[in-house]
Amino acid sequence: MLEVVLDKAIVVFSEFGYPATSLGKLTEATGLTEGSIYKAFKDKHALFLAALERYVELRAARLEQALSRAPTGFEQVRAVLELYVEYSSGAAGRRGCLVVGSAVDLASSDTEVAKRVDLIFKMHEKRLVHCVRQGQDDGSIRADVDAESVGRLLVCVLHGMRVLGKTGRSREDMTRPIEQALKLIK
Secondary structure (H helix, E strand, C coil): CHHHHHHHHHHHHHHHHHHHCCHHHHHHHHCCCHHHHHHHHCCHHHHHHHHHHHHHHHHHHHHHHHHHCCCCHHHHHHHHHHHHHHHHCHHHHHHCCHHHHHHHHCCCCCHHHHHHHHHHHHHHHHHHHHHHHHHHHHCCCCCCCCHHHHHHHHHHHHHHHHHHHCCCCCHHHHHHHHHHHHHCCC
């Protein structure tokens, strides 16, 4: 039950952002009364933090699944980028990213959210650096590539895609940049 409520809250927070998400929108989406929300989560901020945590868990599980099917470091990088094409295009792209939205809406005014978002971005970067290094070890990525710099660049590409996705970009629009990004490491 709690996971279903959080999944519905994720959609609302992702689409509207934290500041524009009213308790009315949350009660409508979740089917809970305001009293039930306060009883279960204390306040809107606590519900948001729980939704953000759930969002990250769901995305991490999906990413791990995609990575497990990629036999080389290069294919792992490609898998990450292709997953973000899916997240950043069509209806999913227009809905938005809860992490990127949190960085934009809250990181400058909410230290708790800023810390969490920073950790999430660092986790993404670390994962991508690992994929690049793995690709260098297995020969699928050039040895002269600076893994740390490329990892950070790819994080910028991924989250930039999420921002562009809010404007309704097509799958094709989002696929072209990843093909260019992959040329940097091949």
